[in-house]
Amino acid sequence: MIYASNVTAVSRRAATKAGRGICLGAENIGENQYENDVLVAQQWRAQHVKPSQKCFGVLLDAVSSIPNAVCTYRLKRFSSIMNKLRRPGTHFELGALDDIGGCRVIVDSPSQVDQVVLVLKSNLDFKGRNPEKDYIREPQKSGYRSHHLFAVVEDEGARYRVEIQVRTRLEHYWATAVEAMSEIYGHDYKSPPLPKGEESMDVERREFLTAVSALFALREGTSPVPGSEGLAANDVIRRLKSLSCLDQLMIDLRASADSVFQPDAIDDGGGGLFLLEFSRENQNLDVERFAVSELRDALRRYDSLERDIEGFTREKRNCIDGGGAYDNVVLSYAQNPEQLSVAYPNYSANVNLFTDMLKQYGI
Incomplete structure (x- = not known):
């Protein structure tokens, strides 16, 4: 998939070189080189679309028998990628990032996490070194808990990494x-x-x-x-x-937790795929619904919205800050509309659930 007409598929090494150039800035490498590096980095991100979509299809099969499971698929915002590369004290490289394409599974219990992980390991290929990080069995000092898998998906002769997070609702x-x-x-x-x-x-x-x-x-x-x-x-x-x-x-x-999300406003036609489109500026959430059998159509619509958000047709410099009618879009699978709040592409609905949980402890 090519977003920029004058940019062909780029290699992992070329992506890393472009990422370094963007971090240095136009004032250090020149405006023309900077803009070219932005195009290359955008293209590298775009090349993760199909591999991530393939992983999402596998996830749908993996959770089909798990009650209340929610799956989400997204590409990391370009601005978020750049912020990660520029983070002080780190040495991330664009070509080595594992989370440009990402899928997430949210379930009720740790035993269901293990169940999903087992199925995924049987149906996907993974990195040779460090194919997973189990932060549930070994939580981080910060308190972060989740099970990460790093799938390797081939597309048009190249291999791409896709991060899959499997976590419980409490962890989420x-x-x-x-x-x-x-x-x-x-x-x-x-x-x-x-x-x-x-x-x-x-x-x-x-x-x-x-x-x-x-x-x-x-x-x-x-x-x-x-x-x-x-x-x-x-x-x-x-x-x-x-x-x-x-x-x-x-x-x-x-x-x-201003609770923009209102699942009651969605017709209760059972489960399926839901495209959640959020505008932070307008505090507005739109939801488009697809049957699971319409996965191709849902992914095509997601891709269209992605192009609008990332602003590929605008000035290259502005691409880094995003744009378009929506700030965020997430493709989700849920077995009923009520479960969608956990996949909401803004934090407000989940913060309500977080604070309600703490009330149980008298906090």
Whole structure:
């Protein structure tokens, strides 16, 4: 699939070179070279479309017998790719990124995570080195928990990596709360702490996230989050309540959950594929519905919206910041409209569920 008429398929090495040029900026490499590098990087992203779509088809089969399972498919925003490459203290290369194309499965329990992973391993090829990262059995220090698989899909003689995340609803609620907090406070809590240290309030907010993840791990009976080994739920709750940031943080989270998503507005015609199209500026969500048998049509429509969002026909420089009528689009599979809130391409619906869960602990 070619988005730019004057750009042919690019190699992994060429993509990495272009990514380095974009990070250096036009002021260092010249305007013409910079614009060419943007085109090459955009093309590399576009080449992940078909491999990611193939993975999504396999996922639909893998969850067909799992009640309440939700699947999503998306391409990483170009601006997000560039932000990752430019992240301080990291050495990411564009050609080596595993998550340009991504699929996600959200299920009810850790045992269902294992079930899905087993099916996927039987039906897809994976990286020779580090084909998976099981952050459920070995949670990160931040509290992040999810099972990542790195599929390798061949398309037109080239091999592309597609990241598949399989997680429980609790793990997903936690992850979207991290995104919400990052936006509320203008600080990236998804990334490791800054080498030069953080403000004390940011340190406390990270402690909040780690403690909540520890509670959720206890609830699900999975491996403890580092630093919470041997602690009971009451111990973790006491730790949470000792944080000076807690009250204001919960107020801010509840205020951010403006609940644009209203599944009752969708005709209850059962399950299927749902294209969720979100405009942040207008706080508007549109939903298009397709039968599972119409997967090709749904993917074609997703691709059309992707082109609008990324703004391939506009000035090359503006491509990095996105554009178009929608800010985000996600293709999702769900067995009924009510399940769609978990796949909502903004954090508000999941933050409501996150804060409601914490109410059960008196927080």
